[in-house]
Each structure stands twice: as C-alpha cells, then as structure tokens.
Amino acid sequence: SQLETDLRLAIERQEFLLNYQPIVSLKTRQVIGFEVLLRWQHPLTGLISPGDFIAIAEDTGLIEPIGEWVLREACQQLRTWQTKFPHASSLHLSINLSIRQIQQFDFIEKLARILAETSLNGENLRLELTETMLMDQGDKTIELLTQIKEQKIQLSIDDFGTGYSSLSYLHRFPIDTLKIDRSFVSLINAEGENCEIVKTIITLAHSLGMKAIAEGVETPHQVTHLSKLGCEAAQGYFFSKPLNLQLAESIIATNP
Numbered sequence: 001s002q003l004e005t006d007l008r009l010a011i012e013r014q015e016f017l018l019n020y021q022p023i024v025s026l027k028t029r030q031v032i033g034f035e036v037l038l039r040w041q042h043p044l045t046g047l048i049s050p051g052d053f054i055a056i057a058e059d060t061g062l063i064e065p066i067g068e069w070v071l072r073e074a075c076q077q078l079r080t081w082q083t084k085f086p087h088a089s090s091l092h093l094s095i096n097l098s099i100r101q102i103q104q105f106d107f108i109e110k111l112a113r114i115l116a117e118t119s120l121n122g123e124n125l126r127l128e129l130t131e132t133m134l135m136d137q138g139d140k141t142i143e144l145l146t147q148i149k150e151q152k153i154q155l156s157i158d159d160f161g162t163g164y165s166s167l168s169y170l171h172r173f174p175i176d177t178l179k180i181d182r183s184f185v186s187l188i189n190a191e192g193e194n195c196e197i198v199k200t201i202i203t204l205a206h207s208l209g210m211k212a213i214a215e216g217v218e219t220p221h222q223v224t225h226l227s228k229l230g231c232e233a234a235q236g237y238f239f240s241k242p243l244n245l246q247l248a249e250s251i252i253a254t255n256p
C-alpha cells in the first residue's frame, strides 16, 4: 500500500516526532514524568496517530527500526533536559513498546547500546508493556524483564485490566507500576460511584509492591477519588493532552 511505502521512507525523511503527556503525582501535583507518544508528520496527509500506522509497522517489521528510533530519540531528549533543567533530574520518560520489539533476539543489547550512546541512566527510563505481551512470551518473559531491570529501567504494565493476565504470573514479574486503563477511570463519576475496578487494581498494585498510575483522567472528581484510593500518579486531559517538545519544555521549566 501507499501508506506502507511512505512508512518505509519516514525515518530517513525525518517525519517522525515525539509528543509528551505529563504524568502528575497525586500527592504533590508535580509533573514527575511524561509518556512518550509517537507521531508521524506525513508530507501530504499531515499528522498521523500511531493508532493508524502501528499495526502496519508491526505487520511489516518496520516497528523494529521505528521503535529503535523512538527509544534513541526519547533517551537523547531526556538527557538534554537533564542538562538544561538541573532541577528536573528525577523526571522520567515512559515509552510504549510493541511485542515485536521485545521479541528481537538483540533487544537487550540494543537497549544497553542506546543508554550508553546517550549517556542516560536507566533509572529515568520506564518501559510500558501490555499484559498480552507478557503472557505471550511464556517462560522467556521473566528472563527478559530481569535483564531490563538489570539496566535499572522501570517497567509498567499499560492498559492494565483490559488484557489477559494471570495473577499467578504477575507476582513473579519484576514490574514497578500498573497503569489503570482509562476505560475504568472514565467510569468514576462525580459521586465517586463505579470506583470498584479502579480500587481493586490500586489495591492489587500495592499488595504486590507496585505503584498505580491512572490513565485518561478527565475530571476533577476523578482526581479526588483516585487520590483518596491511594493512587500515586495520573495522566489525562484534566492535567494535559500530549504536548509537543516546546510545550513540554515550558512545563518542565516552570515545574517546581
């Protein structure tokens, strides 16, 4: 297809860019990090969302170079911010991964190489995986996750609650954070009803020694109820939509 042809050329034509959605501490209300979201600036079509090209990138294998570009670009950016904004040294970036990326035999080496090349400490990097990705890999999963953790990188499960995951596995995985899918967060209304699933996920995270991040937070009452339930952090349109580089930098500059 034309889209596939264009996608093949997109890296060398430098048509990809990153957006950054703030992740806010519910305790201090400070921005503690950003989720990195890929965008494709197509010369004719304009800005294309990953929802419209990630599947093609996965089917064609193009996700491997694209995913590597995202990782390197994000690590470089974070390193630049650490130098430019010394007060923001603990800021993290959270990057979405595809299953094909972690299936690459040399994924761990690539990751280590990118950290070395960008002089970034793994502690400030977080990788987002889905439940399905973890369950798909069987016994290899624990080894892979352990190797990632050896580089001090943090691990999150994205869209938690929407996939298939076995609780008997979850406690054996070295996961740091569960990201509560926005479909559950959106159920919370002004009266604080329909909190049951969110509450259960937060409790599960804490009992496994993990933290909880709520996604898709859109209203002040959702913030109130999530805080009451002990959820550590949140992201969503209530705080900010994904931002371009310039706007993300202005947030960092003014974040205490």
Ligand code: G
Residues within 6 Å of the ligand: 036, 037, 038, 049, 050, 051, 054, 067, 070, 096, 097, 098, 242
């Ligand atoms: O930002 P947006 O709503 O368009 O993102 C749609 C989906 O694309 C989200 O589920 C997100 O996880 C995924 N996504 C965004 N950026 C990346 C990326 O760099 N790599 C992968 N694999 N998925 C991404």
Ligand code: G
Residues within 6 Å of the ligand: 021, 037, 096, 158, 159, 182, 215, 216, 217, 218, 235, 236, 237, 238, 241, 242
């Ligand atoms: O699957 P993942 O969680 O990575 O998806 C992130 C996507 O969710 C981004 O593309 C982003 O644009 C979108 N998003 C972020 N905040 C909100 C929100 O508050 N409401 C809705 N509906 N979508 C959001």
Ligand code: MN
Residues within 6 Å of the ligand: 035, 096, 128, 158, 159
């Ligand atoms: Mn995500």
Ligand code: NA
Residues within 6 Å of the ligand: 158, 159, 160, 179, 181, 182, 215
């Ligand atoms: Na998500």
